[in-house]
Amino acid sequence: MWPHVVEAMLGCWLILSPFIFAHPAERPAWWINDMASGSAIIAFALVSYWPPLKRMHLASIAVALWLIGFGYFSESFSSPAMQNDMVLGLLIGMLAIIPSEANRPPDSWREFRGGKS
Amino acid sequence: MHDPAPHNDPLAVNPPPWDYNPSGWRQRVPICLLAMVAFVIAAYMALYQWRLIGSVWDPVFGSQSRDVLDSDVSETMRHWMGIPDAALGAFAYLGDAVFGLAGSTRRWQYRPWIVILFGLDVIPLGIVSAVLVFMQGAVVGAWCFPCLVTAVISLVLVYWAYDEVWSCLRYLYVVWQRTHSYRILWKTIWGQATPEADAAAKAFLEMRRS
DSSP states (O other): OHHHHHHHHHHHHHHHHHHHTTOOTTOHHHHHHHHHHHHHHHHHHHHTTSGGGTTGGGHHHHHHHHHHHHHHTSTTTTSHHHHHHHHHHHHHHHHHHSOTTTTSOOHHHHHHTTTOO | OOOOOOTTOTTOOOOTTOSSOTTSHHHHHHHHHHHHHHHHHHHHHHHHHTTSSSOOOOTTTTTHHHHHHTSHHHHHHHHHHSSOHHHHHHHHHHHHHHHHHSSOTTHHHHOHHHHHHHHHHHHHHHHHHHHHHHTHHHHHSOOOHHHHHHHHHHHHHHHHHHHHHHHHHHHHHHHHHHHOOHHHHHHHHTTOOOHHHHHHHHHHHHGGGO
16 A cells, blocks of 8 residues: 555645746646646545555556656756656656555455465 | 575465575565665766756766766757656666565565566666666766666666566466466466466476476
8 A cells, every 4th residue: 555655645746846846827737737636646546545446546647647748748848847747747657556455465366365365 | 595484474485496485575675775775876866967956976987977967868868758867767766666565475476567567677677777877988988986886786686686577477487388378378467366377376386396
């Protein structure tokens, strides 16, 4: 479950990013992008703790790809704000791949072994 | 090094050809720690390339480090990839640690995809980046001590990590040999239990004795 904790923390960083990187007021897309992506990542990460939705963290991979693309294809991709989006996208994408309960065998094998582990 | 499976971990077994468990924490945690050392060094160089810090500490080559980190090669890569090459390197080392920590002490059998992802991050990526760093002197005409340290760490990580990847691939090969079924191989890679894969794992673990 540790990757989801880190994902939620990175989501907080994204929500704070418009203030940390002083997004200009005439760039509302930057504000909306960082805050909406951060909120979605926190939601997906925390919801994954509920067993019926334990794969919800995979949705963060889509958000991560979006963040990378948003920074990469921005005309000011070398600005700190866009560099932040790309790096956060890479980090969140990497963590979102990790399954919930990653340090136990997958459910399928646990059932197969009949609860022996 | 003989590393008997601890009694309190029913998952731990020693997959051939090793007499220790390459998926055990004793094997994996050192890899993660060393990868984090390389992560810190690479992140430090990325901070310079972002100009969040003004210079790079290099006790051997002095200001040559800056020439390497500001070289045309580095600038071109930055333009293609969007972020500085050292940041991408730091990301790859962090990946070694994250994928090294994920999975049970029997992940070579139960989650081969994590071992394969970990192996791809550590082995081909590690070797290619180390070779690129060692070519620096020839291409850029300057040397960068922190870069060389990370390259050496990459190669140590390859040496430490290949045993688990090797066992995992050999196990998958046994599954393929016994079933010749793409479907079962696919399920096995993604951690779906099948009686065939379970039998293959038992046969694989027996191979040591023959």
